[in-house]
Amino acid sequence: MQLLNAPGTRDCLPDEAIARKRILDTIKATFERYGYSPLETPAIERFDVLSSKYAGGDEILKETFRVHDQGQRELGLRYDLTVPFARVVGMNPQLKMPFKRYQVDKVWRDGPISKARYREFWQADVDIVGCAAMTADAELLMLAVDVFTKLGLVPVIRVNNRKILEGLAQLEGLEDKKDAVIIALDKLDKLKREDVLEELAGITGKDKAESILGRFTVQGTNEQILDALPQDNELLQQGISELREVLAYCAGADNNDKQSIINTQSTKDKHLANNKHLANPIVIDTTLARGLSYYTGTIFEIILPGSEVKSSVGGGGRYDKMIQDFLGGNQQFPAVGISFGVDRIYDAMGGADKKTTAKAYIIHFKNPQAGFDLAKQLRAAMINTDLDLVGRGPSKCLQYAQSQGIPFVLFLGEEELAQKKVRIKDMTSGTEDTVGVADAIARIIGSQD
Amino acid sequence: MQLLNAPGTRDCLPDEAIARKRILDTIKATFERYGYSPLETPAIERFDVLSSKYAGGDEILKETFRVHDQGQRELGLRYDLTVPFARVVGMNPQLKMPFKRYQVDKVWRDGPISKARYREFWQADVDIVGCAAMTADAELLMLAVDVFTKLGLVPVIRVNNRKILEGLAQLEGLEDKKDAVIIALDKLDKLKREDVLEELAGITGKDKAESILGRFTVQGTNEQILDALPQDNELLQQGISELREVLAYCAGADNNDKQSIINTQSTKDKHLANNKHLANPIVIDTTLARGLSYYTGTIFEIILPGSEVKSSVGGGGRYDKMIQDFLGGNQQFPAVGISFGVDRIYDAMGGADKKTTAKAYIIHFKNPQAGFDLAKQLRAAMINTDLDLVGRGPSKCLQYAQSQGIPFVLFLGEEELAQKKVRIKDMTSGTEDTVGVADAIARIIGSQD
Structure with a gap:
């Protein structure tokens, strides 16, 4: 016998486990503070549930750990907490809607290993199903700000709405190419503007690429950005109106007059972290796309501008069709949720703690x-x-x-x-x-x- | 796709998950109150670690879920928390001894399914490695009483010492048959005395069986039981002396004169549950054997006499050789631990709670x-x-x-x-x-x- 961990897995000795437990306890307590209840699902799922057409998709399926029981049934380890959530909703018609649940648990993906990428890792998910109103989206954003504030971190949440992205694509007559356009725009985060422009030009031609980039990279306050967006089709009108509603709830009755003065393009600047009294940590970023996933409305991504951790520490959005598609049938299951990146939050908090909680x-x-x-x-x-x-x-x-x-x-x-x-x-x-x-x-x- | 759980697994909806979380939080907080620190190990282990000769044994290995990664490595889901603990001790020579750790986590066993038996279930383990003194055994017993008291339950802990069992077998000249004798005695819990006598007679002959049963079923206070035991060999002397030391620590400096008046044979009586001021919930039971596992000294089993739950809600003991055998090498790793049965405690607590913690x-x-x-x-x-x-x-x-x-x-x-x-x-x-x-x-x- 070799004394080794399975590849891509690791132990957390007490100094790490204590720090992680403190984070998870804070996250769970805040979820419950907002009226979300814990749900537990098994690590092992039937493979046909995990591989359903509307579940995680081909890429993720390749990375699913296969498990067999003595009856040679096809089983697998869950790769996320959303598919089990959808299954539970489908199997429990007695659940009262809206159903506000959280699950903080491990998931497994048999992917490439790196220093920051393990095959067994934590997810902390909080979702509402059965509420189509923007109140749900707003509550989750307030909750996210509260989670990070309680952890002593200063978050900035970039928000957008899929309907704005799709409305703009429609406006440019690019409905058939909208996925490629969204993928290109999503890279504004990491690539230079010129490089994104070049990629876009390859898809839409040079003139249209300039026009699209111009529309997508408006700078200013949330209000200025919303005002500058075209309203020429229904998707755009809906997306803008939904975003306005979400932002108004988040600002609060007393704060509707105090508009955020944060420039979208500077959200990653370090100085933000020093401003503990950030007027409004929620900033519109019309370039945010969150890949090609199942989102249908509000989307958001949480960053910690003052931290060493440069990638997002959480994200999510509204997915009004996914659960219905997954379950089949006529019942609609509008839903919105956030997933917090526990391991990145752990890094942002400075890592290990003491070796014991003994005083x-x-x-x-x-x-x-x-x-x-x-x-x-x-x-x-x-x-x-x-x-x-x-x-x-x-x-x-x-x-x-x-x-x-x-x-x-x-x-x-x-x-x-x-x-x-x-x-x-x-x-x-x-x-x-x-x-x-x-x-x-x-x-x-x-x-x- | 069929909307089903994998066989032998189940979801915990919020009413169950809230009740379970409350139990786990109390257990973890009490573990930390006694200076134990959390350890996290992965669900997936290398199969050769799980199947090592000194790990769980053949029976448990048959019930191990096999997992394969894309590199076709032989992996498996852990079936307990002790083997991972031994692996961590072996891989981390920098750990300061004694190392007091707890782990509250899920384990998987691909065994027969029943209403009370799932393939994925919780264990709550607390262990000390690197301390051969009886102080460690005593601390764990005090901790166990505290855990149940904090949960509002009234425990009785049956204690024994493997050295007493082996010393008595030696005394009867039955060293070669001691495993069979121990297995038979272990059944006094469930079978009638006559039936155990018959089984024993089949192993040792009728006269010896009577003599053994007589020695093992002394009734009275802890002190009376210890006084009645023969001291004719070193094993017996050691076992009795160790038990005396453990009981003295547990009674406390002020309570050494107040000897428990609990009759061993009545530990399962309901009336005990009504006595919230149980002078001493720790009672010697010389018939306790805890199967043929790796225990070497103190052994114990926790029951809740006033509860509907008749089987034990926790148990453990001292295992001074297992980690050394598992790791090989010359370093000794004396250890003692308890495993709490979370699912049975959940049942004893009355099951599900409200559907939300919202007030x-x-x-x-x-x-x-x-x-x-x-x-x-x-x-x-x-x-x-x-x-x-x-x-x-x-x-x-x-x-x-x-x-x-x-x-x-x-x-x-x-x-x-x-x-x-x-x-x-x-x-x-x-x-x-x-x-x-x-x-x-x-x-x-x-x-x-």
Whole structure:
């Protein structure tokens, strides 16, 4: 036997697992704060569900891990949380609509491995099904801002609407080439304007390419961008009106007059991160396309301009047809959702934490009974507490506590026991004090660490 | 495509997922309270790790889900959390000992399916590696009592020591038949005494069977049971001394004189559940064997005598050789751990919860902006809040809130808006009141629900 992980998978030792758990707990608590409920689905799905025409598509299917049971059934590991969500909606007609659910769980993709790409990774998805109104889109954007704010990060959310993209393509008489145009525009994010222009020109001819790029790269406030868009067909009118409605809800009743002054093209600038009082973190970006996926209306992508993490840390949009297509039948299932990129958020948060959440470590000079009794008092006071179980000498114990980053060490020698006191050492400042147990507890609870 | 789960797997809709999350959160928080840190390992492992001689054994290997990646590597889904733990210990020599870790995660076994047996299920494992002292065993028992107490359940923990079982077998001259004897004794739990006697007689002859059963089924307090055991060989002496030490730590310095008065044979009686001040929930049961697994010292099994759930809700013990055998080499890895049966605990807790954790639902009479503004205030006050996103009439909204079991509904009509107030309806009592937002918030936070 070789001691190895399966290719593309890895362990998270406590310092990573603690940091990740803190992120996931914050995300889940915020989802519930907005009235979303947890849903659990199995890791293993029937392969015919995963490979359904309206599920993830061919690319993703190639990367699906195949599983067989003893009955030689064709099974697979889920590659996302959306297909299981659609299956659950179809199998549970008793669910009351709108159904607001979240799922924070692992997914598997048997794709190429890189430093930033694993075959087993977390997704944190939050979706509403059964609500066609823009209130749902707006609520999810507010929720996303709240998630990042609670994590101490400063997000910018680029929003657009698929109907605007399709309306503009229609306006240019490019309906038959709209997918290629959208793919080209989607690259404005990464390529130079000239390069995108060249790619577009190859599809539409040079003149049209200039005209399209001009229409798509209007700069200014959200209001200025919306005002500059043509309204010459129904798709454009709908898309603009939907975006206006979403933005108005997000701004809030008191803030409708304070229009964002953020320039779309500068959303990735570092200085934004320093502005904790960002008037409006939600900015229209008419070049945002989010690939050729199943979106039908609002689309959005979350970035952290002040962070080392340059790629998006979340995204999503409205997909009013996908669940109906997946399930077949006549019932409509308008839906909108966001997926948060847990691993990138982890990187943006600075990675690993301490090796333990323990706040106190008890050194009892080979009197474990006294150690257990003190630990019991600390634990009853909600303090995560570790103690010497091995029976080591005090300096080895101190080294251990130090290596784990535990902020307080409590010494329980004969003298302290006789006085019913403890000697408390603050491992950050190095100061020591002999105090009563209640005082020690108060000091640990009162510390910032 | 058929809309079906893979055989032996199931979804947890919100009412189940909320109840399960509450249990898992309590378990994890208690693990951390005792200084254990989270470890995450991948669901997918190399098959040669899972099938190593000292891993789960042949039975479990037959039930291992096989997975293949595009490189046709032999992989599998983990069937427990102990083998991955041993692998992590072997791959990370930098880990400081003792290493106290927990892992709460899913495992997969492709076995027969029944109502209570799924192919994908939760395990909650907590282990210490690198500590041979009985302090570790004692800490885990205290932790287990604390977990169940925090969940509002009243546990009884049956403890024994493998050395006592082996010492008694040695004493009877049955070392070569000790596995068969242990398997027979293990059935005292489920079979009648006469039936176990018959099975034993088939192995050892009738006289010896009587003698063994007599030695193993001593009744009385923990102290009486220990006193009645023979001390004729080293194994017996060690086992008894280890048990005494563990029990003394668990009783606490103040409680060493208060010996438990629980009769081993009555540990499953209902009346125990009514005794919330159980002097000592830890009772010696010399018939406890825990199968033929890798245990070397202390063994224990947790039951809930007052619950409908009759099988054990957790168990574990000391396994001082398994990790060394698994890894090979000369380094010793004494270890002790507990695995909690999450699904049985879920059943014992009474199953499903409400369909949402939302405490408030806002009905805004088609004024979503006002609804969002009120929701923002409630959410800032840490109240999980849902609101009408669809734009329905008030009676449909009320039905929805009722169906979800949300305890408070806030009406935000024109009159209330003009007065800067809300009408709050307590869905349990049915009473309604028009109050300021701060009062509504205080009432919701102050409610027991």
